[in-house]
Amino acid sequence: MEGNKYLKISDLNTYIKTMFDDNPYLKKVYLRGEISNFKNHTRGHLYFTLKDDTSRISAVMFYSNAVGITFAPEDGMNVLVEGRISCYPAQGTYQIYVDKMEPDGLGNLYIEFEKLKAKLAKEGLFSEIYKKPIPRIPKRIGIITAPTGAAIRDILSTIKRRFPICETILFPALVQGRDAAPDIVKQIKEADNGNYNLDVLIIGRGGGSIEDLWAFNEEIVARAIFEARVPIISAVGHEIDFTIADFVADMRAPTPTGAAEMAVPTISEINNMINSYEIRLNEFINNLLHKNKLRLDNVTNSYILKNPLSLYELKEQKLDNYIDTLNNYITKKLDNYNLIFHNLKDSYILKNPMNLFNLKKEKLTYCEKNLYTNINNIILKEEHNYQILINTLKLVNPLGILEKGYSLVTKDNNLIKDSSTLKEDDIINIKLHKGNVKAKVREVYYE
Amino acid sequence: MEKSFEDALKELEVIVKELESGNVELDGAIDKYTEAMKLAKYCSEKLNSATAKVNKILTENKELIDFEINE
Numbered sequence: 001m002e003g004n005k006y007l008k009i010s011d012l013n014t015y016i017k018t019m020f021d022d023n024p025y026l027k028k029v030y031l032r033g034e035i036s037n038f039k040n041h042t043r044g045h046l047y048f049t050l051k052d053d054t055s056r057i058s059a060v061m062f063y064s065n066a067v068g069i070t071f072a073p074e075d076g077m078n079v080l081v082e083g084r085i086s087c088y089p090a091q092g093t094y095q096i097y098v099d100k101m102e103p104d105g106l107g108n109l110y111i112e113f114e115k116l117k118a119k120l121a122k123e124g125l126f127s128e129i130y131k132k133p134i135p136r137i138p139k140r141i142g143i144i145t146a147p148t149g150a151a152i153r154d155i156l157s158t159i160k161r162r163f164p165i166c167e168t169i170l171f172p173a174l175v176q177g178r179d180a181a182p183d184i185v186k187q188i189k190e191a192d193n194g195n196y197n198l199d200v201l202i203i204g205r206g207g208g209s210i211e212d213l214w215a216f217n218e219e220i221v222a223r224a225i226f227e228a229r230v231p232i233i234s235a236v237g238h239e240i241d242f243t244i245a246d247f248v249a250d251m252r253a254p255t256p257t258g259a260a261e262m263a264v265p266t267i268s269e270i271n272n273m274i275n276s277y278e279i280r281l282n283e284f285i286n287n288l289l290h291k292n293k294l295r296l297d298n299v300t301n302s303y304i305l306k307n308p309l310s311l312y313e314l315k316e317q318k319l320d321n322y323i324d325t326l327n328n329y330i331t332k333k334l335d336n337y338n339l340i341f342h343n344l345k346d347s348y349i350l351k352n353p354m355n356l357f358n359l360k361k362e363k364l365t366y367c368e369k370n371l372y373t374n375i376n377n378i379i380l381k382e383e384h385n386y387q388i389l390i391n392t393l394k395l396v397n398p399l400g401i402l403e404k405g406y407s408l409v410t411k412d413n414n415l416i417k418d419s420s421t422l423k424e425d426d427i428i429n430i431k432l433h434k435g436n437v438k439a440k441v442r443e444v445y446y447e
Numbered sequence: 448m449e450k451s452f453e454d455a456l457k458e459l460e461v462i463v464k465e466l467e468s469g470n471v472e473l474d475g476a477i478d479k480y481t482e483a484m485k486l487a488k489y490c491s492e493k494l495n496s497a498t499a500k501v502n503k504i505l506t507e508n509k510e511l512i513d514f515e516i517n518e
Binding site: 137138139147152153156157160164165166167168169170171172187190267270271273274277278280281284285288292 | 451452453456459460463466467473476477480483484487490491493494495498499500502503504505509511514516
């Protein structure tokens with residue numbers, strides 16, 4: 001069939017794709033080129049074109065590989081890539097599927113720069129607390145840069161123009177190439193060894209490519225700047241380039257000329273300063289003299305100094321005051337005592353002494369009378385008590401019992417209570433209420 | 448030894464501030480004022496009569512020699 005000789009495009013592209021995929025030379029390809037048309041897809045895949053002076057190739061880097069790259073690719077960046085070549089059948093294009101990508105040359109420097117910057121920042125080398133102040137009026141300035149070229153010329157001419165009385169010492173150093181960093185470090189240490197009495201040190205060079213400036217991004221240079229005791233102004237490159245040295249230095253100048261301007265004042269600035277000091281001094285002294293003159297005038301015009309006699313008068317008056325006070329006091333005291341004396345003299349008692357006597361006599365009479373009454377009462381009461389006692393006694397008096405008809409038997413004055421104490425023919429005494437009987441015992445009955 | 452310009456200026460600054468702080472007796476103040484005015488005059492003369500210093504360069508042998516820019 002006539003139509004059978006026409007292929008489907010997809011079939012052709014698929015066939016071509018197998019040709020790429022089967023070719024062992026295209027399974028792993030290393031390319032160096034510049035990125036253009038860079039596009040970071042929202043899903044994380046990177047699409048771009050790699051090109052050199054004459055050719056270009058499409059490139060894709062899938063997300064799984066792209067996450068591993070340590071820099072931010074962008075247009076114009078030179079990169080080294082590793083990948084395989086294959087075909088994208090849908091578009092009929094071949095492209096490189098990138099597995100690895102890293103910056104080429106400059107890019108590597110850029111990464112180093114960022115790494116070192118982060119490291120030193122973390123250590124605190126850029127911290128404001130370590131920044132030393134730049135003296136306003138330096139006596140001697142050290143300069144570390146190349147002895148030829150624009151940088152040293154700009155620095156010296158600026159210093160000469162602004163503040164020619166300042167001394168400068170150039171510590172010549174390589175500022176470019178592999179040996180530049182150690183050379184700069186050597187000269188920083190030399191300048192900072194205390195032999196040169198530097199007030200400030202300028203370290204710098206003119207502008208250049210990032211490779212040209214690289215010595216100022218080296219760690220040893222950064223640490224030497226940080227450790228130096230003398231305040232350091234860095235002046236590296238163009239205004240837009242910051243180097244690590246700029247971050248560490250006590251002050252950063254955009255250009256060598258700028259560094260010199262920061263390091264020294266102008267003659268006229270200093271002249272103005274001196275003038276202002278003179279004005280302030282004169283104002284101060286005039287003020288002070290005026291104030292003291294006023295004080296002196298006040299004192300010399302005072303009443304006392306103008307009328308010395310008044311000082312005496314014042315004392316006289318004071319003495320009078322004292323005398324008056326004293327007199328008043330004494331008079332008052334005397335009056336007081338007089339009054340007391342008169343009161344005493346006029347007292348009723350003293351005027352009527354008999355009254356006192358009568359009073360006492362009355363009291364005596366009263367007492368006597370009282371005493372009598374009381375004694376009588378006591379006697380009466382005691383008599384009454386006595387009677388009661390007598391009556392009570394009468395009740396218990398054995399003689400009282402005899403009155404009721406009982407009698408007492410005694411023998412030899414011993415009261416007989418038991419018949420056993422008697423025997424026949426004992427003589428006993430029987431006491432009756434009235435009279436006694438002497439009797440002889442005839443018979444005894446014992447109980 | 449002659450006082451350096453920088454030291455004289457620093458001294459001047461110190462005295463002005465001291466006087467303006469108001470803690471100086473009259474006699475002392477006048478002495479200090481006189482001294483400060485001398486310092487100001489000295490600085491001013493020194494500054495305006497000073498000739499440019501010669502630039503120096505440190506050689507490999509650690510010697511300081513005059514340095515001229517070769518234009």
